[in-house]
Amino acid sequence: MAELARDTLREMQLRMLRIRAFDERASKMVKRGHIPGTVHTSIGQEAQVVGATMALGAGDYMSGNHRSHGHPIGKGSPLGPLMAELVGKATGVCKGKGGSLHLADFAVGSLGESGIVGSSIPIANGAALSSKVLNNGKVALAFFGDGAANQGVLYESMNMAGVWDLPMIFLCENNQYALSTPAHTVTSGIISERAAGFGMPGIRVEEGQDVLAVYDAVSEAVARARAGDGPTLVEVMTYRYNEHSEGLRLGTDYRNAGEREAWLKKDPIVLFRHYLASQGFSDDELDGLQATALAEVDAAVAFSDASPYPDLSVAFDDLYTDKESAA
Amino acid sequence: MxxxxxxxxxxxxxxxxxxxxxxxxxxxxxxxxxxxxxxxxxxxxxxxxxxxxxxxxxxxxxxxxxxxxxxxxxxxxxxxxxxxxxxxxxxxxxxxxxxxxxxxxxxxxxxxxxxxxxxxxxxxxxxxxxxxxxxxxxxxxxxxxxxxxxxxxxxxxxxxxxxxxxxxxxxxxxxxxxxxxxxxxxxxxxDENEFWIPLGVARTAREGTDVTVVAISSSVPEAVAAAEELAREGVSVEVIDPRTLVPLDRDAILRSVAKTGRLVVAEPAHRTCGAAAEISALVAEEIFDSLKAPIIRVTAPDMQIPFSPSLEKQMYPTKATIAAAIRRVVDLPALQPVAAAV
Incomplete structure (x- = not known):
């Protein structure tokens, strides 16, 4: 493992705290009706998100899924336009036309989430193709869950990335459940081992709540991609604390007894805080990161609150590059 | 050239x-x-x-x-x-x-x-x-x-x-x-040199004054052939090829039908919710008063395409089926029974 600068370690914790604070606030806002529709939180999965996004360079690309607030935050997006988008404000990162399920922030290489499971995987693959053809040194990463690992388009994309040696990382966020369905009941074999069928390395990060473990694995895949050595499948074992979506109340208890509690004991933010303390970070400094993240989320909500809802005319913009073509 | x-x-x-x-x-x-x-x-x-x-x-x-x-x-x-x-x-x-x-x-x-x-x-x-x-x-x-x-x-x-x-x-x-x-x-x-045809601009394949035929894809040459046949009987047929379906050159279609007062739409796709249906609706909504006769669509029927050549060739608009539709909108007697494609 490469020795990381203290600034990088601090930034990792700050970004995990941002994601936690952002999603906890979003969850409350959904329940109070301040955010329309619903949201899917990454609470519990912060190490996996930040370990992966911080292994990417600023100019690199990524595509997300339905549980994707954390991805642009992890890649460095400012929180205000993301929160405004969740609320449906004109200042939202997608002008209020995407919402929680379709966040995208091209400024940080976020090519968009997808509400269709698996559907954004080939988008990242195409970004990797661009990098390859234009020879610009960028890499691309597709985030997808254990549910999407059973979509055919993943394997079409892995095959293309393999045969074309694309600078691509397929990152499976295995949070154990597709809504209420345990992954192992609908998934034959081990997801990361499927890489072998495509002649690419497959890595499983068992300690997916350890941000450094994820960072190391994804950094290796990024280095391989950037060197022209082709794609990698990385499966990260993680856990979602909340329900599939906020406000969802399931009558059945689909989780094993004690399972959630066991995962809570290895909370990624708590784990990393212990590590940082062992590296000489003071309690004040670590408390300060938490306060910073909470203040940033407060500011994001204030930004959203102060923003207007979009004018109706906005609904008729951006279908095509020219407005005349829209009927 | x-x-x-x-x-x-x-x-x-x-x-x-x-x-x-x-x-x-x-x-x-x-x-x-x-x-x-x-x-x-x-x-x-x-x-x-x-x-x-x-x-x-x-x-x-x-x-x-x-x-x-x-x-x-x-x-x-x-x-x-x-x-x-x-x-x-x-x-x-x-x-x-x-x-x-x-x-x-x-x-x-x-x-x-x-x-x-x-x-x-x-x-x-x-x-x-x-x-x-x-x-x-x-x-x-x-x-x-x-x-x-x-x-x-x-x-x-x-x-x-x-x-x-x-x-x-x-x-x-x-x-x-x-x-x-x-x-x-x-x-x-x-032209072997570079040229660009803008999207959303229809082409008038043949000018005429009595009937407008809006034809799509392979129905265009069939419509032009039908127009030539009708010309010999004194019917002047204008053939419009939209070329671009989205965005559709509505103005060109409406201008032509406003001039001729009659519309036949021919396309090889299925009948329900086809381009012909959309074009017919456009004309009916915008210039109903200009119409001297009901609009006629000549399309493939809402049927799958059969393999046998004797069956398949009857599925798409042809010169004959388009000509028959033109005769109907100008009140000429039909020459022969028209196949199912109308």
Whole structure:
């Protein structure tokens, strides 16, 4: 493992705290009706998100899924336009036309989430193709869950990335459940081992709540991609604390007894805080990161609150590059 | 000017676009070997104009048979700096990639508030009329007309194929090009220099004053032939080819029907919710008072395409069925019983 600068370690914790604070606030806002529709939180999965996004360079690309607030935050997006988008404000990162399920922030290489499971995987693959053809040194990463690992388009994309040696990382966020369905009941074999069928390395990060473990694995895949050595499948074992979506109340208890509690004991933010303390970070400094993240989320909500809802005319913009073509 | 076939004109437009802009690439099944005749000067690697020789494997890429993966990758590539032309060969293969067309290609720019541009062209051949059975004989453009965010061209002549494809490649929006195999061998004089036909501008294939026939794709030459036959009986028929179905040149259609007062719409697609239905509704909504007779659609019936040549040839609009429809709207007696396609 490469020795990381203290600034990088601090930034990792700050970004995990941002994601936690952002999603906890979003969850409350959904329940109070301040955010329309619903949201899917990454609470519990912060190490996996930040370990992966911080292994990417600023100019690199990524595509997300339905549980994707954390991805642009992890890649460095400012929180205000993301929160405004969740609320449906004109200042939202997608002008209020995407919402929680379709966040995208091209400024940080976020090519968009997808509400269709698996559907954004080939988008990242195409970004990797661009990098390859234009020879610009960028890499691309597709985030997808254990549910999407059973979509055919993943394997079409892995095959293309393999045969074309694309600078691509397929990152499976295995949070154990597709809504209420345990992954192992609908998934034959081990997801990361499927890489072998495509002649690419497959890595499983068992300690997916350890941000450094994820960072190391994804950094290796990024280095391989950037060197022209082709794609990698990385499966990260993680856990979602909340329900599939906020406000969802399931009558059945689909989780094993004690399972959630066991995962809570290895909370990624708590784990990393212990590590940082062992590296000489003071309690004040670590408390300060938490306060910073909470203040940033407060500011994001204030930004959203102060923003207007979009004018109706906005609904008729951006279908095509020219407005005349829209009927 | 030089004589070009429809396929040759597509190849010429692709060559021009590849020469003009290094960001243009061609991906698809069998494009390296020029199987469909639009990525080379001939059938041999050594023939002059071979695309693989000329542009190399980086820009001319055979794909696996993975339509969903191909269409999605082309979308992602278009969002990040390339201008792909995707050769999907048969138009019925588009169904394999419906999620990518409908959920990503068409929606990304809008959903992301204009952050994405999608400069990509998806070409496919409508393989109907060639006795290939139901799986290969589709004319699926109307269902894509129902997806806001896609632009759709359906050229009917070599010159239109060349000029429209250049505009399509240069457009920053996603474009589906539906090319009828029945037109592949059509030939005419085409400007060998670069030219662009703007999207959304119809072509008047034949001027007339008594009836407007709006015809699409391979129905265009059938409509022109019907118009020539009717001209000998003193009926003056105007034939309008929209060429672009999205955006549709509404003004050209409305102007013509306002002048003639009669409308026949001919297309090879199914009847329900087809382009002909949309054009008929447009005219009925906008200039109902100009109509001197009911609108008639000449389309394929809402039926799958049978294999046997004796059955298939009756499924699409022909000179005879279009002429019969024209006779009806101008109150001429029918020459003979009209086949089921009307």
């Amino acid at each position: 030089t004589v070009m076939s429809y396929l040759g004109a597509i190849g010429a437009a692709q060559r021009e676009a590849m020469d003009a802009d290094e960001r243009v690439i061609i991906i698809g099944e069998d494009v390296e070997a020029n199987v469909y005749g639009t990525t080379g000067g001939g059938k041999s690697r050594s023939d002059k104009g071979d695309f693989l020789q000329r542009y190399g494997k980086n820009r001319i890429r055979n794909t696996p048979i993975s339509e969903e993966g191909i269409v999605g990758a082309a979308a992602g590539a278009a969002m990040t700096g390339l201008r792909p032309i995707v050769d999907l060969s048969y138009s019925s293969f588009l169904y394999m990639a419906m999620d990518q067309f409908v959920n990503q290609v068409a929606k990304n720019r809008y959903m992301f508030g204009g952050q994405a541009s999608m400069p990509v062209v998806f070409r496919s051949a409508m393989f109907y009329g060639l006795n290939t059975g139901a799986h290969h004989s589709d004319r699926p453009y109307p269902m894509f007309m129902n997806v806001p965010g896609l632009k759709i061209i359906a050229p009917a002549t070599p010159a239109d194929a060349k000029g429209l494809l250049r505009s399509a490649v240069d457009s920053d929006d996603p474009i589906l090009s539906f090319e009828a195999c029945l037109l592949w061998s059509a030939k005419e004089d085409v």
